[in-house]
Amino acid sequence: MKKIIVVGNGMVGYKFCEKFVSKSDSEQFKITVFGEEPRPAYDRVHLSEFFENRDAKALEMAPRSWYEDHGIELITGELVTDIHRASKKITTTKDLHYKYDYLVLATGSAPFVPNIPGVEKKGVFVYRTIEDLEGMLAYADKIKKGRTETIKAAVLGGGLLGLEAAKAVKDMGFEPHVVEFASKLMPRQLDTRGSKVLQEKIESLGIHVHLSKATNKILGDASITGMEFGEYDKIDVEMLVISAGIRPRDELGKTCDLKMGVRGGILVNNKMQTSDPEIYAIGEVALLNNMIYGLVAPGYDMAEVAVNQILGYNEIVMPTEIDMSTKLKLIGVDVASYGEPYMPIEKGYSIIYENKTKNLYKRINISHDGKKLLGGILIGDASDYNMFHQIYLNNLAIPEDAEELIIGARGEGGSSFGSVLDIPDAAQVCSCESVTKGAICCSITEDGCNNLSEVIAKTKATTGCGGCKPMVVDLVNETLKSLGKEVKQTICEHFSFNRQELYDLVKINRVADYEEALNLFGEGHGCEVCKPALASIFATITMETPNKQHTIQDTNDRFLANIQRNGTYSVVPRVAGGEITPDKLIVLGEVAKKYDLYTKITGGQRIDLFGAQLHELPLIWKELIDAGFESGHAYGKSLRTVKSCVGSTWCRYGMHESVTFAIEIENRYKGLRSPHKLKGGVSGCIRECAEARGKDFGLIAVDGGWNLYVCGNGGATPKHAILFAEQLDDATAIKYLDRFLMYYIRTAGPLVRTAPWLEKLDGGIEYLKKVVIEDSLGIAEELDREMQSLVNKYECEWKQAIEDPNMTKRFKHFVNSDDTDDNLVFVPMREMKMPKAW
Numbered sequence: 001m002k003k004i005i006v007v008g009n010g011m012v013g014y015k016f017c018e019k020f021v022s023k024s025d026s027e028q029f030k031i032t033v034f035g036e037e038p039r040p041a042y043d044r045v046h047l048s049e050f051f052e053n054r055d056a057k058a059l060e061m062a063p064r065s066w067y068e069d070h071g072i073e074l075i076t077g078e079l080v081t082d083i084h085r086a087s088k089k090i091t092t093t094k095d096l097h098y099k100y101d102y103l104v105l106a107t108g109s110a111p112f113v114p115n116i117p118g119v120e121k122k123g124v125f126v127y128r129t130i131e132d133l134e135g136m137l138a139y140a141d142k143i144k145k146g147r148t149e150t151i152k153a154a155v156l157g158g159g160l161l162g163l164e165a166a167k168a169v170k171d172m173g174f175e176p177h178v179v180e181f182a183s184k185l186m187p188r189q190l191d192t193r194g195s196k197v198l199q200e201k202i203e204s205l206g207i208h209v210h211l212s213k214a215t216n217k218i219l220g221d222a223s224i225t226g227m228e229f230g231e232y233d234k235i236d237v238e239m240l241v242i243s244a245g246i247r248p249r250d251e252l253g254k255t256c257d258l259k260m261g262v263r264g265g266i267l268v269n270n271k272m273q274t275s276d277p278e279i280y281a282i283g284e285v286a287l288l289n290n291m292i293y294g295l296v297a298p299g300y301d302m303a304e305v306a307v308n309q310i311l312g313y314n315e316i317v318m319p320t321e322i323d324m325s326t327k328l329k330l331i332g333v334d335v336a337s338y339g340e341p342y343m344p345i346e347k348g349y350s351i352i353y354e355n356k357t358k359n360l361y362k363r364i365n366i367s368h369d370g371k372k373l374l375g376g377i378l379i380g381d382a383s384d385y386n387m388f389h390q391i392y393l394n395n396l397a398i399p400e401d402a403e404e405l406i407i408g409a410r411g412e413g414g415s416s417f418g419s420v421l422d423i424p425d426a427a428q429v430c431s432c433e434s435v436t437k438g439a440i441c442c443s444i445t446e447d448g449c450n451n452l453s454e455v456i457a458k459t460k461a462t463t464g465c466g467g468c469k470p471m472v473v474d475l476v477n478e479t480l481k482s483l484g485k486e487v488k489q490t491i492c493e494h495f496s497f498n499r500q501e502l503y504d505l506v507k508i509n510r511v512a513d514y515e516e517a518l519n520l521f522g523e524g525h526g527c528e529v530c531k532p533a534l535a536s537i538f539a540t541i542t543m544e545t546p547n548k549q550h551t552i553q554d555t556n557d558r559f560l561a562n563i564q565r566n567g568t569y570s571v572v573p574r575v576a577g578g579e580i581t582p583d584k585l586i587v588l589g590e591v592a593k594k595y596d597l598y599t600k601i602t603g604g605q606r607i608d609l610f611g612a613q614l615h616e617l618p619l620i621w622k623e624l625i626d627a628g629f630e631s632g633h634a635y636g637k638s639l640r641t642v643k644s645c646v647g648s649t650w651c652r653y654g655m656h657e658s659v660t661f662a663i664e665i666e667n668r669y670k671g672l673r674s675p676h677k678l679k680g681g682v683s684g685c686i687r688e689c690a691e692a693r694g695k696d697f698g699l700i701a702v703d704g705g706w707n708l709y710v711c712g713n714g715g716a717t718p719k720h721a722i723l724f725a726e727q728l729d730d731a732t733a734i735k736y737l738d739r740f741l742m743y744y745i746r747t748a749g750p751l752v753r754t755a756p757w758l759e760k761l762d763g764g765i766e767y768l769k770k771v772v773i774e775d776s777l778g779i780a781e782e783l784d785r786e787m788q789s790l791v792n793k794y795e796c797e798w799k800q801a802i803e804d805p806n807m808t809k810r811f812k813h814f815v816n817s818d819d820t821d822d823n824l825v826f827v828p829m830r831e832m833k834m835p836k837a838w
Contacts, residue, residue: 002029002101004310005090007080007252009035011044012283012299013106014061019307021070026311032073032098034080034090037129040064045296045465047133048164051171053525054137056130083256085276102278102310105253105266106303109246109284109294114156118218124240127155127165136241140172143238150175152236154227156215157243158185160328165241166207167332177208177235179227181244184211186335189326191342193354194377197361200565201333201380204359205555210235248285248292261287270317272306280306288318296464297431298322304434323393323431327378327385327467332528333359334382336467339375339392340365348374353406355380359565362406364388366398373398373405386429386471387420394427407717420474421482429471432464440472444479451488452476491750492529495522499533499675499749506534507541514538514552532557533750536637539673540745543793546636547800547807556635559811560797561617564610566824566835569617571597571609572634573624574670577644577662577682578605587627595620598832604641604679606632611826611833617811621798630796633671637751639678642666643691647684647701654684656701661730662690665699668734669741671794675748675757678741679713693721696754697737702726706733710740710768711758719755722765725773738787739772739780 004020006013017033020026035041042059050059057063067074082091083103090098111126113119123143125136144151151174155165158180169176178185184195185202199209213233218240219226228234253266259275261267265287272280272288282302284292293299301318308316325338340347343365353362360380367374373391378384388405391398398405425438443449443458455476456462462469477487489498497505502521511517514534518526531552538544546557556562561569573588588607592599598610612620621631634640642665645651647658662682672678681692682699691714692698698709704727712721725736748757761767770776801807826833 003099004029004031004102004104005098005100006031006033006104006106007090008106008108008249008283008285009033009037009041009074009076010106010108010283011041011061011296012108012303013104014041015300016104016106016282016303016306017067017070017072018062019304020310021072023307023311029310030071030073033067033075034078034092035074035076036079037131038077039130040067040074040076042130044128047127047130048168050130050133051137051168059130080252081255083252083279085256085279088278102280104306105274105279105281105285106283107249107252107285109248109292111242112245112247113242114215114244116215116218118220118224119242121218121220121224122222123220123224123238124218124242127161127168127241127243133168136168136239137172139239140174144173151238152177153239153241154179154235154237155241155243156227157245158182158209158211159188159243159245160186160326162243163202165243166202169239169241170205170207174239175208176206177210177237178202179210179213179215179229179235181214182211185209189335189337189341190377190379191363193352194361194363194379197354197356197359197379198333198335200356201359204563204565204567205332206567246284246292246294248287250285253281253285261290265292270305270320271309271314272302272318273309280309282306289320289322291322293322293324295324295326298324300432300464301434325389325392325431326465327382327389328465334378334380336378336382336385337376338385338389339373341375341377343374348372351403351406356565364402364405366402370400370402371398373402383470386468390423390427390429390471394424396423420471421478429475430459430461430464430468432468433460435459435461437475440475441479444476445483449476450480450485452490489749491533492527494518494524494526494530497521499537500747502534503537503541503746506537513549526552528554529750532637536673536675536750539638540790543671543673543790543795545671545795545797545800547797547804550807550810557637559614559617560621560631560635560801561612562635564835568610568824568835569612569614570634571612571617571620571624572602572606572632573629574632574666575606576666576670577642577659579644579659579663580606584627584629587624587629591620591623594623596833598829598834602634602641605643606641608634611835613824614811618802618808622802625796625799625802631671631798636673637676638671638673639666639669639680642669642680642682643695644682645684645687645689647682651684653687654701655703656684656706658682658684658690658699658701661699661706664730665734665737668791669737671797672741672745672790674741674745676751676753678754694718695721697721697740699733705729708733708736711754711765713753713755722758724765724769735784736772739783740768742783742787743768743771743779 006016041061079093080090081093088100111128126132153169153174154177155162156179158178166176166178184192185199186195203209213229215227217228218224219228224240226234226236248265250264250266253260259267266274266281266285268274268281268286268288272282274281283299305316305318327336348365348367350363350365362378364376365374423437427437429435429437439459443455447458449455449458461472480487490496491499505521517534532554535552546553550558561571563569592609595616600608602608642662644658644662648654648656649659679695680697681690681695683690683692684701692700693709694712694714698721699706706728708725708728709721710724712719744754825836827836
């Protein structure tokens with residue numbers, strides 16, 4: 001039996017073992033794995049999740065028993081020190097000797113620690129292993145003990161891992177600062193404009209960014225107290241996390257005289273062989289095409305090639321071009337790049353979409369002939385990443401007007417993509433595990449998989465970085481539908497139910513809160529997907545406000561205001577139907593002047609007050625409430641506004657009193673939580689000044705009453721609302737609206753607006769008419785009662801927050817201090833102010 005020794009038990013070393021034992025002719029080999037760390041291989045890609053639950057076992061790629069079950073000898077906590085090529089032996093720190101027929105070096109990389117004076121001080125950490133994270137947590141607990149003031153901590157490095165570390169620093173209760181040598185964040189993946197959008201977004205979350213900073217010295221005696229960038233340029237910090245890149249762990253290659261790269265790394269050919277053909281190098285230690293590849297997907301491909309070469313399948317080699325596309329969520333922000341993210345003008349041209357109010361940035365790079373997608377960047381919304389990636393990888397056709405890729409076809413308001421089933425079977429969907437679209441579909445059509453979990457278990461798709469999951473979900477669902485099978489949409493991995501099922505479970509079982517729901521129907525610790533989704537469900541059943549379970553809300557709902565790019569908040573009081581008295585206008589002006597707020601009339605006919613600090617919110621709300629205002633819910637997945645024209649009250653063309661009806665409708669549904677935001681409009685005639693057909697529901701005055709339209713929206717993919725019923729009186733219009741909204745609330749998925757909900761509703765608008773108007777399901781009276789119950793339970797959540805001292809406590813910048821944020825900088829703009837652009 002031939003012997004294989006694998007040096008390194010990281011993700012790539014483990015993947016080599018997994019792929020090897022899956023081959024039918026692997027029984028002729030005995031594998032021994034050496035791991036320097038004390039535990040089996042774990043998932044470094046999701047290392048930050050350790051801060052949430054501190055459960056190292058949850059990150060394991062496989063338990064020790066897996067190695068035993070597959071005849072693999074796993075030796076952890078043991079460092080291999082020498083390779084004796086002539087005798088084909090390795091030596092360990094304990095002076096143990098092992099012979100090999102093939103040697104696989106999967107030693108990975110180590111964090112690059114710049115040679116900065118003072119880097120050895122206490123409180124300076126690298127961000128690489130579970131032990132590193134445990135050390136950070138212990139040190140954080142030590143320096144925070146008994147202190148209430150704000151403590152600053154810094155991360156050296158503004159790349160992918162650096163931003164992950166910044167979130168960890170924030171979650172530990174520090175004021176986080178990111179220090180980056182380059183002039184932008186993520187300099188290898190993003191262009192300048194995209195990086196700026198990302199910077200503004202993470203700064204709005206309370207993370208301070210310092211660009212173009214070269215650290216000269218780490219200050220302090222035994223422990224760090226600060227970082228010095230220049231004679232008069234420094235920052236006081238008490239902890240530093242270094243995430244400034246990686247260096248290959250190639251020392252074994254040097255000691256046994258393998259050929260090395262000039263700047264490090266063990267040279268390999270496309271078979272992953274080193275200069276010694278019986279020694280392979282894979283992962284971040286391998287220098288392939290004069291490159292060290294720091295992503296997990298190329299490492300897995302290298303493992304696959306090494307496995308096949310050892311087993312004699314010599315035709316399987318690494319490609320000449322390695323795809324470095326990546327998608328991830330950084331600090332809650334979607335970031336993706338694919339192909340050539342930015343390129344010289346001689347290769348093609350770029351189309352850019354930027355929405356600063358929503359921190360969205362989309363860039364696509366197109367060939368000069370307009371026929372090829374060459375690459376791009378997505379920030380804030382990466383939902384189209386997988387399809388863009390497939391178009392790029394497989395050289396698929398793109399629309400004649402390439403801008404449709406990012407803004408939709410003009411007038412249609414939808415994606416210009418076809419079905420996900422239209423991509424070629426050979427298209428690689430999961431690059432980490434090299435899973436094709438055909439393999440995913442065949443796992444259903446030929447192997448009998450009936451849901452996403454079974455497909456993942458069969459193919460291992462999505463088990464690497466997870467970036468392909470949206471496309472895998474779509475493929476599974478569309479394939480099941482094509483076979484006439486039921487498709488079940490679960491909200492996340494912690495609940496095996498869709499939103500509609502969870503809604504029913506919570507209601508029937510009278511579940512009180514999220515923890516009870518998780519204990520009864522879920523598993524694990526929950527996530528940023530299911531927590532807000534359950535918060536919405538509780539609100540739509542009981543009309544509870546975000547104040548009751550504020551910890552499961554997203555940022556805006558948690559603080560009852562929209563967070564802006566510099567970390568301040570906007571305040572939007574309700575102005576029902578857009579009607580406001582002069583006295584109330586004066587109050588808004590006085591409040592804005594008192595708190596130095598920027599004011600702007602919104603598209604929904606109300607006034608937005610920008611620039612409020614967190615601690616000022618209750619003070620501002622108190623003054624507004626005393627003047628008769630209440631929350632406008634501009635921050636919530638709830639009814640925002642019901643826009644109106646002046647109607648027959650003033651307009652000579654008006655056919656009905658649109659303002660009065662708009663006010664009645666807005667006041668009826670104010671505070672109503674829903675799967676996504678809701679907007680309405682009431683126009684007094686067919687001239688449509690209130691733009692009612694661009695709303696989730698709209699009413700237009702005609703002879704004989706109101707025409708009701710439903711399921712429209714504006715935004716980047718606008719959709720006209722569809723005529724639902726004609727010539728309705730006021731009472732009937734409201735009755736139909738009650739039922740329509742309650743049915744949408746019951747059945748839509750999380751974060752699905754009414755337009756896409758209707759598109760996926762079997763039977764479409766005609767079915768919806770039967771449910772609402774004809775009561776085909778026999779639930780009309782139940783829907784009526786539920787809506788009236790919610791209307792009766794309405795409370796202003798601003799008023800709740802200012803009247804309850806326990807609720808008011810959360811409106812502080814720092815949990816352990818009453819300090820305010822002194823780092824905000826504004827510049828003048830047209831007699832008001834705006835955040836300074838750094």
